[in-house]
Amino acid sequence: MSYFIPFNDLTIEQLENNLTTAIKDMNDCVSNLAEESTSSWDNIMQPLQHHLLVLNRWWGVTEHLQSVKDSPELRVLHEKFQPQITELYVNLGQNKALYRHVQAIKDNEYSHLSPERQKVIDNELRDFRLSGITLSDAGQQQFKQIQTELSELSTKFEHNVLDATDSYSRYVSLDELAGVPADSLNFYQSLAEAEGKEGYKISLHMPSYLPIMQYADNRALRQELYYAYVTRASELSNDGKFNNASLIQDILRLRNDKAKLLGFTDYAELSLFNKMAESSSQVLEFLYQLANKARPFAENDMLELRKFAKDSDGLDELMAWDIPYYSEKLQQHKYSYSSNELKQYFPLPKVFTGLFALLNELFAISLQVNPEMPVWHPDVTGYSVIQNDNIIGYIYFDLYARSGKQPGAWMNSAADRNFDNGESRLPIAYIVCNFTAPVQDKASLLTFDDVQTLFHEMGHGLHHLLTRINNPAIAGINGVEWDAVELPSQFMEYFAWNYQILQTITEHSQSGAVLPLELFNKVLASRHYQSGLMTLRQLEFAIFDLRLHSEFNPLTDNYLQLLNEVRQQIAVVIPPAYNRFANSFGHIFAGGYAAGYYSYKWAEVLACDVFSIFDGKSGSELRQLGAKYHQEILSQGSLRSMMTNFTAFMGREPELDALLKYSGLN
Template identity: 35%
Template sequence: MNMLLKAFNTPHDAAPFSKITNADYVPAFEAAIAETRAEIDQIVNQQEAASFDNTLAAMAFAGMRLDRISNLFFNLHSAETNDELDKIAQEVAPKLSKLSNDITLNFALFERVKAVYDQKDSLGLSEEQQTLLAKTYKDFVRNGALLPEDKKQTLREIDEQLSLLKLSYGEHVLADSNAYQMHIMDPQDLEGLPEGAIEAAKELAQEEEKEGWIFTLDYPSYIPFMTYAKSRERRKELAIAAGKKAYQANENNNESLVLKIVNLRHQRANLLGYASHAHFVLEERMAQDPQTVLKFLNDLLAKAKPAADKEFAELAAYAKELDQIEQLEKWDGSYYSEKLKQLKFNLDDEKLKPYFQLENVLQGAFDIAHKLYDLNFKEVGTIDKYHEDVQTFEVRDNHGGLVAIFYADFFPRKGKRNGAWMTSFKSQYRKDGQDERPHVSIVCNFTKPTASKPSLLTFNEVLTLFHEFGHALHGMLADTTYPNLSGTSVFWDFVELPSQIMENWCYEEEALALFAKHYQSGENIPMEYVEKIKESAAFLEGLATVRQLSFGLLDMGWHGQDPSHIQELKKFELAQFASTSMYPDVADNAMSPSFSHIFNGGYSSGYYSYKWAEVLDADAFSYFQEKGIFNKEVATKFKENILAKGGTAHPMKLYKQFRGQEPQVEPLLKRAGLID
C-alpha cells in the first residue's frame, strides 16, 4: 500500500519517511491531483448559490493531501536528493503546473468567487475572511481568469515551461557544485587555515580514499578557506571555481536558461497586462512597484557607497602594506577583511568558535524562545526522519499543549543543496473544531563534528541558525484558520522580519550568557569578546551593504524591464553592477547562472526584501531595546500581531499594531554605522 495515500497513524501525524519509497511518489501525486480536481469540481457543480463557506473556505481546504505530498517531496528534493528524485521532479512539475492553471483558469470557479467578491461588503466577514476573499479573487485575475481562451492557453504553456526550466537551473547549479573538488597534497597550501577546517578536509579525502586534503564549494569548506588560507593562488582557484558554477562549457551551463526564464516571465507579465515581471510581482508586496524598490535601493546606496569606498581603500592599503598586494581582487576580500578585523578588534572566528558549540547555540535559541514566547522544546525519538543527522523536537506551551513539531538538519552531504532555509512539512490551520499544529524544519550546512571536536560554529553561522529559527517561529506560532494564510504565507518583503529580528539577540550580553559557553571548560564567553562582537558588527558594513544592494539591483535589472534585447548575459551583468562594483571583474565568472534565489527560489523581483526587512527588523528591535530585550509585553505584541497572524491582514497594518507607528530607516543606518 502506498504510504502517501493513507492516514499516517504516526505520533502527531508526522511524515513516515522510512516507510515512503521513491516509487510511491508519482502514483501518489497522480492520485492526489485527481482528488484535488474532484474537490474543485464539487465546488463548481454544487446547486447552492456561491457563499463564502461553500466556495472560498472550501477552496482553501481543497488539495490538502496534495499539499502534504508536495511539501514532503520537494523538501526532500532540496535536502536529500538523488538522480531518481530529480527525474520524479521533472515528471511531476508540469503536472502540478497544469493543475494550478486548470484551477486558476477555471472560469466557472472564478464566477463563483466573483459572485462572493461582488457582495463582500454586505457579508459581515472577519478580517481573515476578507483577506482570503480578496487574495483568492486577485490570484485568479493575476493568473489569467479574465483572459480570452487563446491567451489562457499561452499562459498555461509559459507556466509549464517555466516550472521545468527552474528545476533544470537548480539541478545544474547543484551538479556543478558537487563536481568540483580542490585536492591539496602540499601542506604549505594549508597555511593559515584553522585546525578544524584542515581536519574536515582530511576526513573528506579519507572518505574518498585519497591522500591529502579535499576542499569543496560547500560553505563549511569554502568559507574558511577563503577567509584564512594564506595561499593567494589557491584562494583564487577556489573563488574562480565558485564563480563558474553553471557558467562553463559543459552540460550544466545556465546562460541560455537565464535568458529563457526572464523572457518567459516578461511575456507572462505582458499577457496579464503588466509592464514587466517586477510590476506583476510587486503589486503583491509592501513596496508595490519597481520605482519604489529602485528608489529604496538607490537611496541606501547613496548613504552606503561613501562608507564602502573608504573601507575598500583602507582594505587595499592594508593588503599592500602587509603583503605588497598591488590590486585587491575578489579572492582577497574575505582574507584581508578577517586579518584587518583581527588587527582592529583582536577578534577572529577561531577565538569565538569554542564558545559556539552547535548544541549549545540551538539550546540558546530554544531558551530565548522560551523567555519571549513561552515555548518549550523537547527532543524526541518517536518521530521518523529522512536522514540520521536530522533531530526532531516536540514544541509545547507552558500548559503542555502541543505548539509544533520541529525538525533540525544541520550538516552538508552529497544530496543536499548549499545554503540554509526554513521549510514546513505541514501547515497550521483550523478545521472541524481541530487546531492542526504545524511541522516545521530548518536546514543548514554547518561543519560536521570530527573525531576530536564537536561542531563549532563561526559567529556568522550562529547568525544563520538564529535567522532560520526566526522563520521557524513564524511557522510554529501560526494561529490562523486557513492554511494558505498561515505562518510564512505573507508578503515576500515582510517574510524576512521574523527571521532577521532574531539575529539581534546574538549581539546582546544577556542573550549570549544563555548559550555562549566554552565547549571544553564550560566558562561563559568573556565580556571583552561580547563588547568586541558588538563593536565589530558594523565593521566593513558599508561594503557589505553595497554588495547586498548590488544583488537587488541585478534582480531588478533582469525583471524590471523588457529583457528581449539582452544578448550577452555577462555584458548585461556588468552594466547592472556599474554603480556598485568594488573589485575588478573576473572574466570567466558570472553571478546570474547560479543566483538561485531569483531563478530557482521565490525571490525574483524580491531580492531587495532582505534590505527592506532589515529596516523593519532594526526598527522593531529598537522597541525591544527601549523596553528590555526580554520584555514580555513587547514580545507578546510581536507574537500576537506578527508571528501568529501570518498573512491574515496587510503587513503594514500588522506592523503598526505591534509598533504603534510605521517603520523608520534611522535605526538601520545607526546599526550599520552609516550615520552617527
C-alpha cells in the same frame, strides 16, 4: 484519527494508501465542483479547503520524512506521487469552473463573509489572474507558450553555468599552493585521487575556488582562477559554447511580454504585485539611499585594505584577485579569535534553557516536553507550546546531523492552525537542524553560527505557532509576502547578537563561565568587518536586478552596459572589463529572485528596525513589547499586509537607521 501523525509506526504502505485516497478525494471534489450549481463558501471553498488540507498533510509528511529519514522505499514513493501532485496543482490553477465559482462568491456572498474568508477569496482571485486564466483563449495560448519557453531558457541558463564551471580544472603541485590550509589541500588531493592522478586538482566550484582566492600566496594562480571564474558562461570562455548572453536577453524579453499580457507595465510590477514592497521606484529609492549611506564605509574599507597590502607585501595596485586574499589576512590580523574557543561557551542544553526563558519573557509561552507526540527518530523531541495554561500548538525539534538527513536547517509546518470550516486543529511545527550530536555524556557544543541558526528557525516557528488566524490558508506563515517572511526569523537572530541575552545562553563547558565581554566584542567587530563593502556589493546586484526588470528594454538595451552603469554609480571596486558576472547570476535568471533580489536587504531592514525597539529592554517593558509584537505581527498570518502589521507595531514605516547601526555603518 489521533491529533498527531503516527510517526513511530507509520508504514510506507499506509502512507501510500493515505496519499492515494487523498488524491482521489481531491479529484472527486474538483469534478463535483464543476457540477455544483450554487457558488457559495459552504458549497465550494469548504470542501476544497478540506480536501487540500488532507492532501497537503500526507504529502507534507512524505516530503518531511524524505528530508529527515530517507530510504529507497520512500524515494520510490516520492517519485511515484510527485508528478501527480504537481499536475493536480497546475490543473487547479487552470480550472475555469472553479474560477467562475470563486468570482461568483466575490460578486455575491463576499460582503457577508468574515474578513478572513474575504482575504482567502481575494488571494484565490489574485492567483487565478497570475495563472493567466482570466485571459482570452488566444491570450491563454500565448501565456502558456511564454511559460514553457521561460522554463526551458532558465534550465538552459543553469546548465550552461554548470557546464562552464565543470569544464575548467587545473592540476597543480604542492609548492604552487603555498598558504592554503591543510583541509583544503586534502580536499584538492582527494579530487585528483578520484581521477587516479597525482597531486592536486582545483576547480571553479565554490569549495575549491574560494580557498585559493582567500589563501593562496601564488598571485598568478589567483589571477588565472579569477579570470576563469568571472568569464564563465560568456563569449570569453569555452569558445562561447556555454555563452548565456542571448539567453539573458530572451529571458528578459519573455518576462516583459508575460507581464504586459497580464496587464502590468513591466516584470518588476508583476513581481512586486504580491510582495510587501509597493513599486520599483520605492525599492530603488530604498536601495540607492542605503548605497549612499554605505559608500563612505566601503571607501574606508578599501583604503584600509590597500594600505595593508602595501605595508605587508609592498603591493602598489590591489587587483580584483587580491581583494579576498588580503581581506582574509587583514581580518586574521585584526580580529582573530578561535571558533573552537567560542564554541566551548555554547553547550546545547544551556542554549535551549536560555532560549526558552527568552520566549517566556517575550511571549509568556512555555515549552514542555510532550511524550505523547510520536517521533520518527530517537533524537527527536516533541514539545507542547503553552500560554496561560492552554496548549496553543506543538513543536518538534530534530537537531542532530545523521545519515539519511538532508543538510541545512529549516522550519516547516506539520499542521496549520485551523478553526474554520467546522475543524479544530492546533498548529504543529518541525524545526530541523544539523548540529553535531553529543558524544556519550558530553553535551553537544554549538558553534555561534549554529546558535544563530537555531534562533532564526525558532523565529519562523513562532510565526507559524503563535498565529491567531483561524483559516489555514492565511494562518501563520501561509500567504505572507515573500519579501517579508524573513522578518520574524531575522528578528530572533538579533537576540543571539545581544550581550544581555548571550549571558543567559552561555556557560563554558569546563569553567561554567558566561561568554566574556572581551571575546564577544571581538566576534562582533569581526561581524562588522568590511560591512560597507559587502553591503555595496549586495546593493549593486539588487539595483541591477530591479532596473533590469523595469526600465531596461530587452530589444534595444545591453545588460552589461546597465551593470556597468550601476557600478559606476555606487561601487567602490570596479572589476576588470572582462568580468561577466551577470552571465552566471542564477538567482535572477534561473532561480526565483527575479526583481526580488532586494528582499535580502529589505527583510534585514524590517527585522533590525523592530529589534531596535526591544534592544536593552527588560522586565515588564519587554513583556509589553513582546505582547504587542505578537498581536500586531506574529499573530496576523497574512490577513493584513506586512506593511500594515509593521506600521501598527512601530507607529511608522520602516527606516534605515537601525540597519546601519547593527551593521556597524554608523
